[in-house]
Amino acid sequence: MKKYTHLFFDLDHTIWDFDKNAEEALHELYELHNLQALGVASAVAFIETYTRNNHQLWAEYHLGKITKDTLRHLRFNKTFTDLGMQPEAIPAGFEDAYVQLCPTKTNLFPHAHETLSYLQAKYTLHLISNGFQESTKTKIAGTDLAKYFDNIIISEEVGVNKPHPNIFKHALELAGAVKEESLMIGDSLEADIYGALNFGMDAIYFNPLNLTKPDDVPVQIHSLDELTRIL
Incomplete structure (x- = not known):
């Protein structure tokens, strides 16, 4: 070199x-918000869907195609709707809870x-x-x-x-x-x-x-x- x-x-x-810390945070939020009762069959499916959407949105953010607010609005909304949830059933404040919790993870x-x-x-x-x-x-x-x-x-x-x-x-x-x-x-x-x-x-x-x-x-x-x- x-x-x-x-x-x-x-x-x-x-x-x-990032992915390991996000997984920990999402497991906690899955239980806290009782997502299984809302029709999200498993934490694994939820995390896999979120990870795919989040990576795609971050790629668009890097290139200036979307704003911070758009990224944060879409990543969970798209994840929940991809998993069959109606928009009105999406838990209020889920994005804010994730933004507060995930950065505190230390992996x-x-x-x-x-x-x-x-x-x-x-x-x-x-x-x-x-x-x-x-x-x-x-x-x-x-x-x-x-x-x-x-x-x-x-x-x-x-x-x-x-x-x-x-x-x-x-x-x-x-x-x-x-x-x-x-x-x-x-x-x-x-x-x-x-x-x-x-x-x-x-x-x-x-x-x-x-x-x-x-x-x-x-x-x-x-x-x-x-x-x-x-x-």
Whole structure:
């Protein structure tokens, strides 16, 4: 690997295990709101349907096709209606309850703290997240991650999402870094990897599910601790 001085990490699905934390929260809310009595046959079906819808809506949000309010309005409404529930039967306040609960979950991907501690001794670390401001700050506080990062850049505060080049430009300016000595690490091909590569930064694709890697993505890892062997 070439010599880097600044590493930029994504948060959700890269360090903070979004799907695992969401699953825990949704299991709790399934019971709390007695969704089985409302016709949602199982927590498993509910979580699988939500996960599919949420991933699709986040992909649209990354690209600026929908707003934060639209994402939050649609992800559960679509999930409940996909499962056969009439709109008028959807529990009031379910989205708000989820937004309050899920960010308090603390599951990280394996080796997150050890890897970040190792890298912090060699590089200056920064975080660039497309997550929403209040949720992102809750996640970071609850998992003691802030101590690793010199800068935490949240797209909602900047006003532009990855993969837009302006958020990478802003991050580099904030860090006092240059493209040639900077590296982006994240799970989203569109937002993190192609966003960085198109901007002129190198990138490492975090691919824990071992999905097919596109040929134009140069480097991938399947576990965070691989970074300690290649950086």
